Amino acid sequence: MKRRPAPAGRRDEGFATVLAVAVLGVLLAVTGSALLVAAAATARHRAATAADLSALAGAGAPLGADACALAARVAADNGAAVATCDQEAGGAVRVTVSVPVPLLGRAVTAVARAGR
Numbered sequence: 810m811k812r813r814p815a816p817a818g819r820r821d822e823g824f825a826t827v828l829a830v831a832v833l834g835v836l837l838a839v840t841g842s843a844l845l846v847a848a849a850a851t852a853r854h855r856a857a858t859a860a861d862l863s864a865l866a867g868a869g870a871p872l873g874a875d876a877c878a879l880a881a882r883v884a885a886d887n888g889a890a891v892a893t894c895d896q897e898a899g900g901a902v903r904v905t906v907s908v909p910v911p912l913l914g915r916a917v918t919a920v921a922r923a924g925r
Contacts, residue, residue: 867902
């Protein structure tokens with residue numbers, strides 16, 4: 810028995826390949842977006858933690874010690890860099906730190922204040 814040729818315009822050979830490539834492209838885009846969001850969220854949490862710890866370290870610095878130097882060291886130990894550090898009256902310290910976001914090439918900042 811001979812096979813009849815498909816009518817013109819009704820050939821669907823290769824459709825599964827095109828569909829698989831399209832689905833793979835969508836999955837890659839969604840995965841990439843999820844990785845970027847996760848990297849940004851992780852950096853934001855790291856920045857907040859580093860800012861809190863740096864401010865607490867600066868506020869708890871012994872009398873006569875450089876509170877901002879201590880805050881900068883604690884920030885560096887937590888993977889952050891101090892952008893600004895202000896010693897306020899009464900021993901309070903206000904610190905702004907930044908943490909780079911690995912996949913975006915940008916930095917996330919966080920601010921914390923500790924002391925009276």
